[in-house]
Amino acid sequence: MKNEKIGMVLKKYRKKNSMSVSDVAMELRNKYHLQVAEKTIYGWESNQAHPTTDMFLTLCEIYQLNNINEILNGENHDFVITAKERALIEHYRRQPEMQSAVQKLLGMAPAGKA
Numbered sequence: 001m002k003n004e005k006i007g008m009v010l011k012k013y014r015k016k017n018s019m020s021v022s023d024v025a026m027e028l029r030n031k032y033h034l035q036v037a038e039k040t041i042y043g044w045e046s047n048q049a050h051p052t053t054d055m056f057l058t059l060c061e062i063y064q065l066n067n068i069n070e071i072l073n074g075e076n077h078d079f080v081i082t083a084k085e086r087a088l089i090e091h092y093r094r095q096p097e098m099q100s101a102v103q104k105l106l107g108m109a110p111a112g113k114a
Contacts, residue, residue: 005072006056007047013063014045021045027062034058 014024021038028034034055043049051059060068064083092102103109 003050003072004047006050007045009065009072010041010051010059010063011045013065017063019062024059024062028058031062032058 014021019027021041024041025036025038028036036055040049044051050056057068060066064086092099
């Protein structure tokens with residue numbers, strides 16, 4: 001993978017997830033059974049080297065990056081949805097009869113009214 005934004009994105013989203021490089025290395029080891037040295041992760045973040053495509057996708061999963069194309073193209077890169085927020089949205093969508101109550105509770109105008 002050759003994209004000069006990759007290092008910046010990896011570092012930014014690692015920090016947004018309140019993870020240290022050590023945390024990332026440990027997660028790669030424990031959850032994905034991948035041995036990656038902290039020095040390697042620093043190298044990716046400083047664009048001295050680039051992760052493989054598979055490794056980049058694994059890091060995106062760890063950092064909960066779902067819209068990689070938008071992120072690498074500089075669009076909407078400050079809006080991150082956590083796993084908990086994603087689950088909340090999914091539950092909200094499955095309960096259409098409760099949506100107006102949720103909107104009222106949150107002080108939102110009902111859908112279709114601005």
